[in-house]
Every structure is written in C-alpha cells, then in structure tokens.
Amino acid sequence: MSFLWTVSQQKRLSELNASEEEKNMSFSSTSDREAAYKRVEMRLINESKQRLNKLRHETKRPAICALENRLAAALRGAGFVQVATPVILSKKLLGKMTITDEHALFSQVFWIEENKCLRPMLAPNLYYILKDLLRLWEKPVRIFEIGSCFRKESQGSNHLNEFTMLNLVEWGLPEEQRQKRISELAKLVMDETGIDEYHLEHAESVVYGETVDVMHRDIELGSGALGPHFLDGRWGVVGPWVGIGFGLERLLMVEQGGQNVRSMGKSLTYLDGVRLNI
Incomplete structure (x- = not known):
C-alpha cells in the first residue's frame, strides 16, 4: 500500500x-x-x-515588471509604438467586440456602472485608436499595449481575475505575408521571454472566431488573429493585419518553471512568485 x-x-x-x-x-x-x-x-x-x-x-523589482520592460523594449526596437489606454471601458465598445448580454464572456465582466466595466481585453481600445492612426500614419501601422485586464475567472491554476496583457497589432502588411509575420512576432516575444519550447496551432475563440494560438505543451501563452476580420467593419477599418495577445503571468510561469500563475501576478499573498506566509 x-x-x-x-x-x-x-x-x-x-x-x-x-x-x-x-x-x-x-x-x-x-x-x-x-x-x-x-x-x-x-x-x-x-x-x-x-x-x-x-x-x-x-x-x-518583481520579475513581471522586468519582463514587461524587456518586451516593451524589444517591440519598440522592432518598429512598434507603445500606447496606453483607459482601464475603464464602455459597454458600447465591448458590444462592438460582440460581447453583449448573451455572450459567453459577458458574465465574466466586472461591471462598475450600468454601462461601464473594467476592460476584459485590450482589443476594443486598440481598435478604437487604430481607426484614427490608420488615417494619420502611413502603413504599416504597428502598435502595442501592456496593461491590466479583468475577468471573473477561476478555472484552476492558469487563470486570474486581474492579469497583465500584451497586445500587439501590425496593420497594412501584404496579405500573403500574414501567416509568416504572425510566426515572426510570436518568436520575437518567445525569444525575449526565454521560452524555447512552443508551437503554433489553430483554434476557435468565442470572440475572434479562428485564432492562431501560441502553445507551450497544453498551456496557451498567446492567441493571435489575422485580418481582414469580421470585427473590422464594426470599427470602420479595412485591410490586412496580424495581432497577438499574451498573458504575461503565464509567460513568466513557464519561463521560471512555476506551477501556479497566481504567484506571478499582482498579489497581497505572493511577492515575486514567493508565498509570504512562510
């Protein structure tokens, strides 16, 4: 026995x-x-x-802060412009991502007023400013943001209510280069994070439809999409593009060999991956 x-x-x-x-x-x-x-x-x-x-x-400084700085520097070096957008998101902008009352993600949103919430993703704000940047700047337009997102999630050790997202978008590249480019951008982030073992696989998303996910074994580290996309028309934008979103806490967990993503993020219980009640 x-x-x-x-x-x-x-x-x-x-x-x-x-x-x-x-x-x-x-x-x-x-x-x-x-x-x-x-x-x-x-x-x-x-x-x-x-x-x-x-x-x-x-x-x-915690490792997640250092990782954020490294990734931002690498993306700026690759020609991307960093942006900063509000954490509070209107219900109208969320609806443009198809997240309405009937959507599967709607129940995970933290509502702070009837028509305002804490953003569950960075994409609505990036879409919003891209419609103007595509008018003001020559293509390709490359932007990224790193910031907190919020969802009522509790599915095991790989989810957080507050997590740090990196979203990068490149708009205006030749359509035949999209698949190659999304692989290059995934490699840029993985190389800077120090993760060698990963692969890309096609999947389905409740928001974006078909996605290109960045996987480490069975852990999703990032999720990408290719445009033109069915969401584009809601924002008044057209043209080919690629974009990927990464969860920094998951990247850090894999890079450091951690077992619990909760120890990697913003916390009163953990500091830099260390449980404080030791």
Whole structure:
C-alpha cells in the first residue's frame, strides 16, 4: 500500500511552488510521508527566503515588471509604438467586440456602472485608436499595449481575475505575408521571454472566431488573429493585419518553471512568485 500527500500537505506544497514530481511523491508508510514532508517543506521555505533576499538586495523589482520592460523594449526596437489606454471601458465598445448580454464572456465582466466595466481585453481600445492612426500614419501601422485586464475567472491554476496583457497589432502588411509575420512576432516575444519550447496551432475563440494560438505543451501563452476580420467593419477599418495577445503571468510561469500563475501576478499573498506566509 502506498500513501500520498494529505490534502493540506498538497495545498501547502503547491503554495510553495513545489515541482510536479514533488507533488506526486508516494510513500510506503505515513511516518515516511511525514518525515519527507518536513524535509521538502523546509527546503522550499529556504528557497523562498533566498528569492526574497535576492529581490531585496539585488533585483529590487518583481520579475513581471522586468519582463514587461524587456518586451516593451524589444517591440519598440522592432518598429512598434507603445500606447496606453483607459482601464475603464464602455459597454458600447465591448458590444462592438460582440460581447453583449448573451455572450459567453459577458458574465465574466466586472461591471462598475450600468454601462461601464473594467476592460476584459485590450482589443476594443486598440481598435478604437487604430481607426484614427490608420488615417494619420502611413502603413504599416504597428502598435502595442501592456496593461491590466479583468475577468471573473477561476478555472484552476492558469487563470486570474486581474492579469497583465500584451497586445500587439501590425496593420497594412501584404496579405500573403500574414501567416509568416504572425510566426515572426510570436518568436520575437518567445525569444525575449526565454521560452524555447512552443508551437503554433489553430483554434476557435468565442470572440475572434479562428485564432492562431501560441502553445507551450497544453498551456496557451498567446492567441493571435489575422485580418481582414469580421470585427473590422464594426470599427470602420479595412485591410490586412496580424495581432497577438499574451498573458504575461503565464509567460513568466513557464519561463521560471512555476506551477501556479497566481504567484506571478499582482498579489497581497505572493511577492515575486514567493508565498509570504512562510
């Protein structure tokens, strides 16, 4: 007979960012399990304290802030212009993304007034300013934004209520180059993040229809789309384009070998991936 971790032990080890191998250990007796738990927990606590000391004395900023700066610098170097748009979004703009009362995503929106919400995505604001930039600037027009988005999500360790999105859009490239270009842009972000193991696959989205997703094993790191797109007409824009959105917390989780995306983002419980009740 073999014994696994208790429910409370499993939860504690997950909080301390134990590896999958450590979380799936089995033992011949409960006494062996308790002794192993003390050893593993103490080692993980010591590693957490070392990481906090490194944050305090060396890096002095969380890894997600450093990643945001690296990605912004890489995109600006590739000819993209960074923009900053409001976190509060009108119901009208959300409706232009087809997210109306009957939409599957509607129930995940944080409403702050009857007709205003916290943005669940960056795309509506980027569409809004692109309709003017495409008139004012010569093509191709390349823009990106990095900022917080909000959704009422609770599906396991890969979702957050508040998460950091990177959205980049290139508008006005030759239509036959779209597939190649979306691969190049995915590689730019993956290279800057330090993730070598990824692939692109076609999928379906409740908002965008057909997407080109950036996958690490079975974890979706980013989701891209190709235009002309059925949403374009709602915003009064035309022409071929490519765009991808990435979740920075997921990128960081994969890059650092983490097990829980909640430890990577904005939190009162975690700091730079470290559980504070150690």
